[in-house]
Amino acid sequence: MALKDLWGRLTGRATTPEPEPKPPAQEPDAPAIAPPPAETPPAVREPEPPDQTPEPEPTIGDPPASAPPVQALQPDHLLPPVQGVPGFSLPRPAPLPEQMAPPEALRPAMPGIPEEPELPEPPASLAPPAPDLSDLPEPEAVPGAPVAAPGGFFARLKAGLSRSTARLTENLTGLFRKRRLDDAALEELEETLITADLGLPAAQRIVAGFRRTRFGKEVGEDEVKAALAEEIAAILGPVAQPLRPDWSRKPYVVLVVGVNGTGKTTTIAKLAQNYRAEGRRVMMAAGDTFRAAAVEQLQIWGERTGSTVVAPLKEGADAAGLAHEALQRARSEGADILLIDTAGRLHNKAGLMEELRKVMRVLRKLDPEVPHAVLLVLDATTGQNAVQQCKVFREMVDVTGLVVTKLDGSAKGGVVVALAEEFGLPVHAVGVGETAADLRPFEARDYARSLVGLS
Numbered sequence: 127m128a129l130k131d132l133w134g135r136l137t138g139r140a141t142t143p144e145p146e147p148k149p150p151a152q153e154p155d156a157p158a159i160a161p162p163p164a165e166t167p168p169a170v171r172e173p174e175p176p177d178q179t180p181e182p183e184p185t186i187g188d189p190p191a192s193a194p195p196v197q198a199l200q201p202d203h204l205l206p207p208v209q210g211v212p213g214f215s216l217p218r219p220a221p222l223p224e225q226m227a228p229p230e231a232l233r234p235a236m237p238g239i240p241e242e243p244e245l246p247e248p249p250a251s252l253a254p255p256a257p258d259l260s261d262l263p264e265p266e267a268v269p270g271a272p273v274a275a276p277g278g279f280f281a282r283l284k285a286g287l288s289r290s291t292a293r294l295t296e297n298l299t300g301l302f303r304k305r306r307l308d309d310a311a312l313e314e315l316e317e318t319l320i321t322a323d324l325g326l327p328a329a330q331r332i333v334a335g336f337r338r339t340r341f342g343k344e345v346g347e348d349e350v351k352a353a354l355a356e357e358i359a360a361i362l363g364p365v366a367q368p369l370r371p372d373w374s375r376k377p378y379v380v381l382v383v384g385v386n387g388t389g390k391t392t393t394i395a396k397l398a399q400n401y402r403a404e405g406r407r408v409m410m411a412a413g414d415t416f417r418a419a420a421v422e423q424l425q426i427w428g429e430r431t432g433s434t435v436v437a438p439l440k441e442g443a444d445a446a447g448l449a450h451e452a453l454q455r456a457r458s459e460g461a462d463i464l465l466i467d468t469a470g471r472l473h474n475k476a477g478l479m480e481e482l483r484k485v486m487r488v489l490r491k492l493d494p495e496v497p498h499a500v501l502l503v504l505d506a507t508t509g510q511n512a513v514q515q516c517k518v519f520r521e522m523v524d525v526t527g528l529v530v531t532k533l534d535g536s537a538k539g540g541v542v543v544a545l546a547e548e549f550g551l552p553v554h555a556v557g558v559g560e561t562a563a564d565l566r567p568f569e570a571r572d573y574a575r576s577l578v579g580l581s
């Protein structure tokens with residue numbers, strides 16, 4: 127099977143014939159991010175090249191025609207006040223700015239932007255660390271826009287995971303109604319766990335735990351649930367590690383990667399909002415240069431949260447050059463954290479890998495220690511596909527941690543257990559909705575108990 131077909135399967139999207147390759151180009155000369163005029167082939171140079179061999183620019187195809195349009199973020203989804211997030215050490219929820227600029231007021235649509243290789247207009251400066259927004263009225267509700275469900279995060283997590291819980295527990299109920307835990311029961315338990323997306327390795331480990339501690343005993347449903355929560359928490363415990371930026375790095379650089387539509391841009395926006403509420407200076411780089419909506423999302427979020435956004439001048443601009451420019455500006459403008467968005471939709475795996483590696487290479491010419499974190503964003507609704515994506519992205523870049531989104535309403539929340547068991551990568555945060563308050567540090571015990579339906 128062709129590589130692109132594999133990639134299409136992996137991303138759950140059909141592939142389309144590869145577009146004509148673009149003319150090769152060298153890596154960007156800092157801080158150029160736009161190609162030279164149309165008459166000449168785009169050729170820019172890497173900053174301080176260690177060797178003189180020009181590296182061809184990765185061939186980046188247009189998004190496959192068959193890919194469904196990613197729904198543009200409706201930023202007003204995120205209007206409710208920022209909630210205090212323990213792992214983000216937010217002191218207090220802070221109100222958000224009332225209004226955002228209407229989309230028309232934002233940068234014009236990318237295709238219409240002139241071709242001159244000029245840099246985006248730098249903002250006057252980064253916004254002050256803690257904007258005083260107290261005088262602003264509450265934002266207006268947007269009809270149809272999702273709002274954070276009432277209750278604490280645990281309640282939302284539990285509600286969000288209810289479909290996953292049902293999937294996991296409906297079989298258990300019949301299975302363990304006062305029944306001796308014999309080989310057949312353990313086998314059924316293993317099947318149930320696999321069906322609930324926990325994956326074979328985690329299922330085997332949990333069953334081995336049951337065998338060790340309860341084999342031959344008569345067990346009831348409640349006891350099984352409690353024991354299951356314990357076993358799951360034991361798997362999740364070591365990976366439940368909130369993202370803790372080292373603020374002495376200034377800027378702490380976070381590269382955010384993942385397949386398109388998993389929630390990268392939204393996650394960046396949520397992180398930005400949380401860090402702004404902490405009083406940090408935040409800069410975001412709209413490195414998903416092929417998707418105008420992603421750039422607009424970040425720009426709107428930048429305005430809303432008082433963060434600076436470094437955006438491409440035109441659709442498909444060189445992402446590595448943009449990242450380079452963003453890092454330079456983050457340094458010179460004193461940002462505490464730089465969050466770099468990336469594309470997840472290049473025409474094949476090789477193209478995406480080359481782009482991500484080029485971004486890394488170019489950033490490291492400015493500072494060999496960046497990025498300080500590489501977050502892989504995974505969409506829980508894709509179940510075992512998320513496990514495959516994790517494998518593939520780890521081949522491409524040095525992933526340092528995971529964010530798992532869309533756990534609200536997914537029946538596949540068990541996949542977090544599979545990811546923990548198979549990769550042992552830190553799970554920094556989980557998303558259970560579209561508001562900033564719906565991104566929270568991942569907590570093993572809460573998650574395990576929610577998953578099996580215990581309070």
Ligand SMILES: Nc1nc2c(ncn2[C@@H]2O[C@H](COP(=O)(O)OP(=O)(O)OP(=O)(O)O)[C@@H](O)[C@H]2O)c(=O)[nH]1
Pocket residue numbers: 196197198199200384385386387388389390391392393414417420468469470471531532533534556557558559560564
């Ligand atoms: N229900 C729910 N929706 C989410 C969550 N996180 C993100 N989304 C939605 O998922 C959709 C895609 O999110 P994006 O942030 O645009 O995804 P992306 O990975 O940046 O996509 P590309 O820019 O195409 O690569 C948007 O409609 C988001 O609002 C979540 O935790 N729960």
